[in-house]
Amino acid sequence: MTSAARGPDRLPGEIWVLIAGSFVIAIGFGLVAPVLPQFARGFGVGVAAASAIISAFALMRLLFAPMSGRLVQRLGERPVYLGGLLVVALSTGASALAQTYWQLLVLRSLGGIGSTMFTVSSLALVIRMSPPGARGRVSGLYSTSFLVGSLGGPLIGGLFAGFGLRAPFVLYMIALLITVAVVWYALRGSTLINPVDGGPQRTMSFAEGWSRPEYRAVLWSNFCNGAAVFGVRMALVPLLVVEVLGQEPSMAGITLTVFAAGNAVVLFTSGRLSDRFGRKPFLVLGSFICAVGTGGLALADTVPLLLITSFVAGIGSGMFSPAQQAAVADIIGPKARGGPVLAGFQMSADLGTVLGPILVGFLAQQLSYGLGLGVTGGLLALAAVFWLLVPEPMRREADSPARPAEDGSDSSGKPGSAPTPPGTEVSAPHPPCAESEGLGGRGGTR
Numbered sequence: 001m002t003s004a005a006r007g008p009d010r011l012p013g014e015i016w017v018l019i020a021g022s023f024v025i026a027i028g029f030g031l032v033a034p035v036l037p038q039f040a041r042g043f044g045v046g047v048a049a050a051s052a053i054i055s056a057f058a059l060m061r062l063l064f065a066p067m068s069g070r071l072v073q074r075l076g077e078r079p080v081y082l083g084g085l086l087v088v089a090l091s092t093g094a095s096a097l098a099q100t101y102w103q104l105l106v107l108r109s110l111g112g113i114g115s116t117m118f119t120v121s122s123l124a125l126v127i128r129m130s131p132p133g134a135r136g137r138v139s140g141l142y143s144t145s146f147l148v149g150s151l152g153g154p155l156i157g158g159l160f161a162g163f164g165l166r167a168p169f170v171l172y173m174i175a176l177l178i179t180v181a182v183v184w185y186a187l188r189g190s191t192l193i194n195p196v197d198g199g200p201q202r203t204m205s206f207a208e209g210w211s212r213p214e215y216r217a218v219l220w221s222n223f224c225n226g227a228a229v230f231g232v233r234m235a236l237v238p239l240l241v242v243e244v245l246g247q248e249p250s251m252a253g254i255t256l257t258v259f260a261a262g263n264a265v266v267l268f269t270s271g272r273l274s275d276r277f278g279r280k281p282f283l284v285l286g287s288f289i290c291a292v293g294t295g296g297l298a299l300a301d302t303v304p305l306l307l308i309t310s311f312v313a314g315i316g317s318g319m320f321s322p323a324q325q326a327a328v329a330d331i332i333g334p335k336a337r338g339g340p341v342l343a344g345f346q347m348s349a350d351l352g353t354v355l356g357p358i359l360v361g362f363l364a365q366q367l368s369y370g371l372g373l374g375v376t377g378g379l380l381a382l383a384a385v386f387w388l389l390v391p392e393p394m395r396r397e398a399d400s401p402a403r404p405a406e407d408g409s410d411s412s413g414k415p416g417s418a419p420t421p422p423g424t425e426v427s428a429p430h431p432p433c434a435e436s437e438g439l440g441g442r443g444g445t446r
Contacts, residue, residue, distance in 0.1 A: 014129050015138055017186040018122060019145045023117075024150025024179050025085075028172035031093065031156060036108075039165045053108050056356075061119070062350040068120040069271040069343030072341055074202055077124040077337075078187055084117025085180045093173030096166040120342045125187075127338070128331040133396075134419035135329045139322035140271020167282055204332055206340035215341070218327050219348045221287060221320070221383040226352025228294055229317050232360045232376045237310070240369050241299065247303065255310050260409030262293075262314020263321075269321030279330070279393045282323040290316025295377025298370035303421035316380075317416065327393035 071080045091110040098104040124438040130138040184217070209215040238252035245251075274282045293313025300306040328345050332338035364372035 010259040011131070011134065011138065012129055014187055015126070015141075017130075017183055019141050020144055021179050021183055022084075022122070022193045024151040024175050027152055027156060028092075028175050028372040030150045030152060031168040032172050035165050035204040040101060040104060042165065045101050046239070053105060055117070056105055056109045056349060057112040058354060060109045060130055061116040062347060062354065064113045065120065065343040065347045065350065066097045066340070067166070069119065069206075069339035069341075072121050072284060072339030072342070074123050076119045077128065081118050081121035081125060082180055083185055084114045084119075084121060085176050085183075087111070087114025087117065089114075089173045089176035089180065092169050096169035096173075107313070111356040115331060116343075116346065122337065123325070123328070123342050123345075124337070124339060127342075130329060132333075135326040136218060136271040136274035136279070136322055137268075138271070139325040139329070140268040143271070143321055143325070144264065146208050146362050147260060147267065151257075151260060151445050154189065163442050183226065202336050204336045204338040206344050209338065209341040209344065213332060214327060214393040216329050217386045217390045217392075218324060218331070218381075219344060221283065222345055222348040224379045224383040225286070225317070225321070226291065226325070226349035226369060226378055227356030227360070228352075228376045230349065231353040231356030232373070233294075234357075235308045236357070236360060236364060236369065237270055237297065240300075240308070241302055241365075241374075244369055245301070245303065245306065251303065255306060256352075259310045259314035259317075260305050261314075262311040264320035266318040267314055267322060270319045274323040274394075279323040279327045281386055282319050283298075283327065283387040286316045286319025286321075286323065286383045287380050287387065288316070291375075291377040291380035291384065294380060295374050298377070330393040369423060 036048045037054060040053045040368050066262070068080065068084075088111050091107045091114060095107045095111075096106055098107060126138060126142060127135075232258070239257055241252040241255055260421045270282050270286070274310060292310050293316055296309035296312065297306065298310050327340065332341055360372040360376055
């Protein structure tokens with residue numbers, strides 16, 4: 001099948017395999033996360049020790065991210081992705097057999113290592129295989145699949161509640177092993193991962209990424225995203241609902257679900273539109289809207305206002321998240337390996353997730369929840385300002401003439417083509433079916 005036959009809007013099949021994998025992984029995470037603290041408490045430990053199981057997973061993700069980036073550079077994306085899934089699958093299955101708290105703690109820590117392996121490598125694969133003109137669309141699809149899977153996991157887990165607290169771990173292991181087999185089979189001969197032109201010609205170091213203002217901006221905005229969306233929202237909003245508004249704990253779950261609904265409304269559309277209008281409009285506006293919604297939670301003194309501000313914050317998050325991931329793809333481009341750059345991107349969110357609840361929680365305890373949430377909104381607003389001051393990450397690839405050969409003919413063999421002006425970006429000849437698969441020049445490298 002030629003690329004023309006595919007149609008300009010059709011994504012490579014490998015992308016859909018990764019999106020489906022993300023969905024399964026998210027469902028499994030949603031299966032395990034709700035029962036994990038209760039499972040840990042079953043070993044006779046306190047609430048703090050049970051919470052440490054979750055912190056250990058996040059801490060290992062943070063600490064092992066640089067090593068994951070180096071593994072991607074050395075071994076390639078596919079082996080690290082499959083290896084990470086296997087580590088998570090086996091450690092999760094073994095968790096179902098844990099007989100002591102310390103066994104569970106070690107196994108979940110190993111799961112954190114595997115998690116960061118497949119997170120960094122899957123993002124690298126998505127960048128490599130996404131058509132340059134559809135990176136925002138792919139990011140939106142990828143994020144949406146994970147969001148829907150995360151919401152569906154607890155629902156599926158409820159169907160198996162009668163089998164005990166160990167059952168979700170076994171189900172997650174089986175799902176991951178099936179995912180490993182499917183991804184291995186689907187990507188084993190992909191020319192998008194191992195192009196016929198010899199593959200990536202260079203690697204991008206963290207220092208090279210740091211030298212670009214767009215990358216420094218994306219690190220800051222992802223730190224704020226981790227602090228506000230994954231950290232403070234999960235830690236403080238449930239406490240705000242119960243301790244300040246005097247509502248039942250179930251209302252906290254509804255509030256978090258409303259935030260997710262705001263995400264779902266705009267995730268895919270914002271990613272697709274960022275391919276057309278650029279990343280900055282969605283990064284700036286989305287960060288600002290999320291800042292308004294997060295800060296507005298500080299003023300919410302009724303349940304309706306709480307739900308409205310949570311929905312607004314979710315819309316803002318859904319606007320900037322796909323554009324943010326697509327911006328990293330633009331910076332690296334499809335013709336380079338950027339493992340350390342991707343590891344830094346992931347670490348920025350993980351660091352925000354760890355520090356955000358601690359620092360903002362301290363403000364809330366010493367002063368007020370309102371001040372803590374206001375500061376969190378201020379961080380997001382500052383991220384919007386950062387994006388206003390840096391260049392647009394997306395570089396549109398010009399339709400340039402084919403590079404002439406030494407005998408004066410162009411790449412198609414037709415004589416008489418004019419020489420390509422110095423500095424003009426041209427695309428390398430594509431193998432069959434590659435025109436829409438992002439094997440051209442590195443959009444995003446200056």
